[in-house]
Amino acid sequence: MLSIQFERFGEPTEVLQVVDVPVPEPKTNQVLIRMRVRPVHSSDLHIMRGRYGILPPLPISPGIEGMGVIESLGEGVQGFHVGQRVIPFNSWGCWQEYLVADASRLLLVPDTVSDEMAAQLIINPMTAWVMLTQELQVERGEWLVQTAANSAVGRLVIQLSQILGLKTINIVRSREQVQGLLDMGADEVICSADENVVERIAQITGSTGVGKAMDSVAGQVGADVLQSLRFGGVMLQYGALSTHGQTDPGKMILPVFAPKMIYGVTSVRGWWIYPWLSSVSLEEARGIANQLLSLMAQGRIVLGSGQAFALADAKQAVRYAQQAQRQGGKALLVG
Numbered sequence: 001m002l003s004i005q006f007e008r009f010g011e012p013t014e015v016l017q018v019v020d021v022p023v024p025e026p027k028t029n030q031v032l033i034r035m036r037v038r039p040v041h042s043s044d045l046h047i048m049r050g051r052y053g054i055l056p057p058l059p060i061s062p063g064i065e066g067m068g069v070i071e072s073l074g075e076g077v078q079g080f081h082v083g084q085r086v087i088p089f090n091s092w093g094c095w096q097e098y099l100v101a102d103a104s105r106l107l108l109v110p111d112t113v114s115d116e117m118a119a120q121l122i123i124n125p126m127t128a129w130v131m132l133t134q135e136l137q138v139e140r141g142e143w144l145v146q147t148a149a150n151s152a153v154g155r156l157v158i159q160l161s162q163i164l165g166l167k168t169i170n171i172v173r174s175r176e177q178v179q180g181l182l183d184m185g186a187d188e189v190i191c192s193a194d195e196n197v198v199e200r201i202a203q204i205t206g207s208t209g210v211g212k213a214m215d216s217v218a219g220q221v222g223a224d225v226l227q228s229l230r231f232g233g234v235m236l237q238y239g240a241l242s243t244h245g246q247t248d249p250g251k252m253i254l255p256v257f258a259p260k261m262i263y264g265v266t267s268v269r270g271w272w273i274y275p276w277l278s279s280v281s282l283e284e285a286r287g288i289a290n291q292l293l294s295l296m297a298q299g300r301i302v303l304g305s306g307q308a309f310a311l312a313d314a315k316q317a318v319r320y321a322q323q324a325q326r327q328g329g330k331a332l333l334v335g
Ligand SMILES: NC(=O)c1ccc[n+]([C@@H]2O[C@H](COP(=O)([O-])OP(=O)(O)OC[C@H]3O[C@@H](n4cnc5c(N)ncnc54)[C@H](OP(=O)(O)O)[C@@H]3O)[C@@H](O)[C@H]2O)c1
Pocket: 041, 042, 043, 123, 124, 127, 148, 149, 150, 151, 152, 153, 154, 173, 174, 216, 217, 237, 238, 239, 240, 241, 242, 243, 271, 272, 273, 274, 323, 324, 325, 326, 330
């Protein structure tokens, strides 16, 4: 079968290889999945570059999520049959034609959810949901500020906030993105290219101010959001997009205005899905994933249909994934 692999860390377009390996055999309580769709995430690229919080032993096939169809069952598997569409929960190695997964870690895809949406269920929707409802516990009617609002996570935060009754202030870096987010249900959109972020947040939130924020950009925009928090406010740092491509650690920063933090008693806290996944039971994580699948099935959360690339064209997909102002959503490896 076709398998995308890398045997050393480095630039994805340099280290990725297309190799031919035997189709794996499912063992007891495992299933063999014929993979159909896998997104290319920033974290996939960080892993290939050796710059992620956890790194796999090499050589390995990348791909932290995807979906496929059950091809065969190992001994003892109950409750599943060949041909069902499934998502292997929390797996590595999705950038291959076939993947073996434990039956206990499979999620069934409802008929009304497309392959493309199902393939993107875990990393971004769960991140948006857990940050909103567990980490920040944003309350009905409360303001939330977020950066990179046009990202997949950002768009999910807008949609979930509507469902939960939260009010969002969304920061984007280009004016062309503003109307699309307002149409999607964003309450306010600020364009950091031509507006003063701190002043606009203050204008919008008035005397209430904003107590909750999430940032995936860092740099000046992240600092502006932190600066805008009201007394006791909290910002979750879950990405650092402005530092991508930097190799100098001195430039991978979130500049903090210290007096505001001290006298405003504000805080910034990191958030990362992996420790969260290990801190909860499989049952709890599956419960949230199934709830999100059900929102997808009802059409209440929608993800971009993405730009399809053949699995063998993984390098091309990686190049697309790194482009600014992508209009078509995520790069998706299909087939
Ligand atoms: N901590 C976690 O567990 C966790 C989980 C999921 C995601 N994340 C992180 O969340 C972030 C978003 O992921 P995603 O998959 O939703 O992204 P995505 O859909 O690939 O979109 C990336 C977005 O980032 C924007 N962007 C890129 N560089 C930027 C910069 N320098 N300044 C401002 N905006 C910038 C892009 O804006 P344009 O449209 O203008 O190009 C685009 O909207 C990534 O950093 C990812 O690693 C973290």
